[in-house]
Amino acid sequence: MKIILHFMLMKMNPEENQLWNRIQLFKIDNENDSFQFSDRLVRENGWTKSYALRVIEEYKRFIFLSCISKQELTPSDAVDQVWHLHLTYTKSYWKDFCGNTLGREFHHHPTKGGKQQAKKFESCYSNLRTRYINTFLENPPLDIWFHTKDRFSDIHFQRVNLSKNWIVPKPSVHFKPYFLGFLMILVGLISIQATNILIPIIVAVFVLFGLFFLAFKYKGKGDESGCYNTSGCSVIASSDHHSDSTNDFEIGDSTDGDSGCSSDGCSGCGGGD
Numbered sequence: 001m002k003i004i005l006h007f008m009l010m011k012m013n014p015e016e017n018q019l020w021n022r023i024q025l026f027k028i029d030n031e032n033d034s035f036q037f038s039d040r041l042v043r044e045n046g047w048t049k050s051y052a053l054r055v056i057e058e059y060k061r062f063i064f065l066s067c068i069s070k071q072e073l074t075p076s077d078a079v080d081q082v083w084h085l086h087l088t089y090t091k092s093y094w095k096d097f098c099g100n101t102l103g104r105e106f107h108h109h110p111t112k113g114g115k116q117q118a119k120k121f122e123s124c125y126s127n128l129r130t131r132y133i134n135t136f137l138e139n140p141p142l143d144i145w146f147h148t149k150d151r152f153s154d155i156h157f158q159r160v161n162l163s164k165n166w167i168v169p170k171p172s173v174h175f176k177p178y179f180l181g182f183l184m185i186l187v188g189l190i191s192i193q194a195t196n197i198l199i200p201i202i203v204a205v206f207v208l209f210g211l212f213f214l215a216f217k218y219k220g221k222g223d224e225s226g227c228y229n230t231s232g233c234s235v236i237a238s239s240d241h242h243s244d245s246t247n248d249f250e251i252g253d254s255t256d257g258d259s260g261c262s263s264d265g266c267s268g269c270g271g272g273d
Contacts, residue, residue, distance in 0.1 A: 011135070016068050019102070023060050026101045028086065037089065045081055051143075055082055058144050065131050067102060072124035073131065076145045083108065118152065125151055 012020065029036040041052040059082040062075045075083065086093050087108060098105050111117045126148055132140050160167065 019067060020064055022101045023064050026060070026097060028056055028092065028097075037085070037092075041082065041085060044085070045078075054141070055079060055144055058141070059083060059086070061132065061136065062128070063102070063106065065128060065135060066106070067104075068135075069127075069131050071127045071131065072120070073128040074121055074125040075128065076125075076140075076151065078144050122148055122152065 029038050038049060038052045038056060041047060041055070042049055045052075047055070055078045059075070059079045062073070062079050062083075066073050086097070094105075111121060129140055129145060129148075132145075
């Protein structure tokens with residue numbers, strides 16, 4: 001890890017190096033608070049504390065990459081949740097982070113919706129991960145940065161009052177050979193009792209349909225941390241270069257450029273449904 005960090009710092013120019021150091025030193029948690037920023041992330045997203053702290057570090061990486069890139073970039077949903085929450089801590093975000101740490105404004109603009117916006121978000125998400133690998137010389141963690149094909153698929157979230165509602169997860173079922181065995185046993189038992197051969201056939205069709213329905217309709221997309229993805233985006237400046245989303249996690253070259261942030265500040269967007 002130290003070797004990777006050493007080579008990463010060698011690739012930066014002095015201005016980028018200083019910016020990276022300031023971002024790393026920024027404390028988003030206030031040690032004097034009994035209920036800290038990371039604690040709120042845990043409560044609102046159902047994360048573990050260790051996972052929340054890891055996502056905060058990835059949030060810092062996202063902000064840094066956005067500030068040194070001319071390309072349009074978008075964060076993972078987990079990182080976007082940190083960004084959303086940080087925006088509500090107005091003094092911490094606008095004064096301490098943007099003003100004193102970044103030295104510029106960093107705005108958040110939600111998606112306007114539609115197919116064109118969806119394609120744009122997919123492209124700038126791919127740009128982010130290409131830039132991530134090129135800058136940090138390592139693959140982004142898969143439990144925080146999902147593949148592009150999964151990034152914008154599970155986005156049906158609602159705020160729920162847990163004191164009045166139970167959350168029962170849908171089963172994550174895959175069609176496996178033992179389902180076929182179960183079906184054969186069920187049909188066999190019914191056939192023994194049935195006087196009409198059509199009865200076990202009809203039962204078999206309904207059971208098979210039900211199994212396929214469970215296997216594909218309610219197939220879950222969670223990871224080991226129990227976190228699920230939605231969407232979000234950060235745009236610094238436009239660029240004609242876009243990386244191929246099929247090579248999301250292959251280390252390779254990307255188009256480097258000067259900082260996408262001007263004296264007027266940075267722009268950003270966070271999207272969803």
